[in-house]
Amino acid sequence: MKAYKIPEATVVRLSIYSRQLSNMRKAGVETVSSEEIANSVGVSSAQVRKDLAYFGEFGTRGVGYRVDDLLGNLTKILGLNREWNLAIIGAGKLGSALALYEGFRQRGFSIKAIIDVDEKMVGQDLAGVVVDSLDKLENLIKEHDINIGIITVPAMEAQRVTDRLVEAGVAAILNFSPQVLRVPPDIVMRNVDLAVNLKVLSFNLSHNS
Amino acid sequence: MKAYKIPEATVVRLSIYSRQLSNMRKAGVETVSSEEIANSVGVSSAQVRKDLAYFGEFGTRGVGYRVDDLLGNLTKILGLNREWNLAIIGAGKLGSALALYEGFRQRGFSIKAIIDVDEKMVGQDLAGVVVDSLDKLENLIKEHDINIGIITVPAMEAQRVTDRLVEAGVAAILNFSPQVLRVPPDIVMRNVDLAVNLKVLSFNLSHNS
DNA sequence: GACTGTGAAGCCATTCACAGCT
DNA sequence: AGCTGTGAATGGCTTCACAGTC
Numbered sequence A, B: 001m002k003a004y005k006i007p008e009a010t011v012v013r014l015s016i017y018s019r020q021l022s023n024m025r026k027a028g029v030e031t032v033s034s035e036e037i038a039n040s041v042g043v044s045s046a047q048v049r050k051d052l053a054y055f056g057e058f059g060t061r062g063v064g065y066r067v068d069d070l071l072g073n074l075t076k077i078l079g080l081n082r083e084w085n086l087a088i089i090g091a092g093k094l095g096s097a098l099a100l101y102e103g104f105r106q107r108g109f110s111i112k113a114i115i116d117v118d119e120k121m122v123g124q125d126l127a128g129v130v131v132d133s134l135d136k137l138e139n140l141i142k143e144h145d146i147n148i149g150i151i152t153v154p155a156m157e158a159q160r161v162t163d164r165l166v167e168a169g170v171a172a173i174l175n176f177s178p179q180v181l182r183v184p185p186d187i188v189m190r191n192v193d194l195a196v197n198l199k200v201l202s203f204n205l206s207h208n209s
Numbered sequence C: 001g002a003c004t005g006t007g008a009a010g011c012c013a014t015t016c017a018c019a020g021c022t
Numbered sequence D: 001a002g003c004t005g006t007g008a009a010t011g012g013c014t015t016c017a018c019a020g021t022c
Helices: A008-026 A034-041 A045-053 A067-077 A093-100 A134-143 A155-168 A194-206 B008-026 B034-041 B045-053 B067-077 B093-100 B134-143 B155-168 B194-206
Strands: A084-089 A109-116 A129-133 A148-151 A172-175 A188-191 B084-089 B109-116 B129-133 B148-151 B172-175 B188-191
Touching: A008 A034, A008 A045, A008 A067, A008 B194, A034 A045, A084 A093, A084 A134, A084 A155, A084 B194, A093 A109, A093 B093, A109 A134, A129 A134, A134 A155, A148 A155, A148 B194, A155 A172, A172 B194, A188 B194, A194 B008, A194 B084, A194 B148, A194 B172, A194 B188, B008 B034, B008 B045, B008 B067, B034 B045, B084 B093, B084 B134, B084 B155, B093 B109, B109 B134, B129 B134, B134 B155, B148 B155, B155 B172
Parallel strands: A084 A109, A084 A148, A109 A129, A148 A172, A172 A188, B084 B109, B084 B148, B109 B129, B148 B172, B172 B188
Antiparallel strands: none
16 A cells, blocks of 8 residues: 655644544534534645545535544544554653553554563553563564554663664654654654643744734 | 744754754754754754744854854744743643653743642642642632643543633643644644554554555 | 855645536 | 535745855
8 A cells, every 4th residue: 555645734634533523423423524524623624625635535525424434434544444552662750651541542552562671660560561671672572563662761762762673673653752763764753742842832932922 | 023934844843953952062062064953853954054044144154053052042032041831731640741751841841830620639749849729720820820731631621621721811732632622813722642643653654565 | 165044946735716416 | 505526826845056154
């Protein structure tokens, strides 16, 4: 499967549409227009239609979209019709919070390992997963067929851990450390930098007079 | 002060440049070229120069930038030469982790209040800040002159809490809940959706064959 | 010779506006 | 009449390439 050139922003919006559609389905809504999706997300209806048009025709002219169908299609498009195995490296405050966070334990994403250097953390149970020692990293990645590594170690150790994850065979990394990580081009990377988010707010507050 | 049209992406990169420059300064580096900054961040040197050009001329042709000067300028540009007062609403796992997270306690950002509905949380001490009850929200915002509210409550309550924060006078909101929040146009908003990040990884993994 | 600052070109994403279905 | 799907137009960001400066 190959998506020729899908904008990053489109993928982010599709993820949000899928969440909103899921809520709509729970609320018993059966049909929805691009305008209604747009309003629920805060974008334009043309944007919604363009985003969907990258992948096919999912609606009916004059009518709209069947919530159930569209959600099913988005689920497939986003690759959520399968299970992804996750490992969290770093069981500090942030890693533990993510391990216990409901949003991370949802459909399709399964935390299979939690790893920490600190021997005092090893053996602790976080939402049913026992924290393992860092030297087991390679074994755990292979044993549980981990696809995605989540990095919540201090910046100093982030690159070293990343290298080991890549070497052990993970395909994607979600990086919470404030560190620019180098990975081979075939590895999928995303950064969530909490401090950067605050700095961007600070900038906007300072230039909004 | 008014920044006519600075791309969001530029502001994010400036935040990252500032972090890298700070590391360089700690490492004793005195002068740096746009190429070196670019390499440390993973962008092009033209990009670095264009980003800086929105705000002035900070370098010397033929030489480069003085790390100290450029960092000072970026600090001012980003509005980090003052203190911002933060409140965290929701002292669950994620809120607590953020309260204790080093990256949040850095220069310029000061957590002044932590608030939760759960009376069992109230009174607990998180890194020197005592958790307060939700009905104190308005008082705390005013008393501590809070600029930025960080939302880590469940999706169900996020809009209600947001409305109260806005009404009480916060200028910006950093939203960790998986919920599209409506705010007046003068409020600065940023969303950090953890589940969306995983979905984007899932998409990329599915379309990278 | 080295490196910044910047107009111009190129590329990519969003919005517009309407043809095409139901 | 209502709403999708889409080519064309617009707007915005990034890259190029080089003039300007040290």
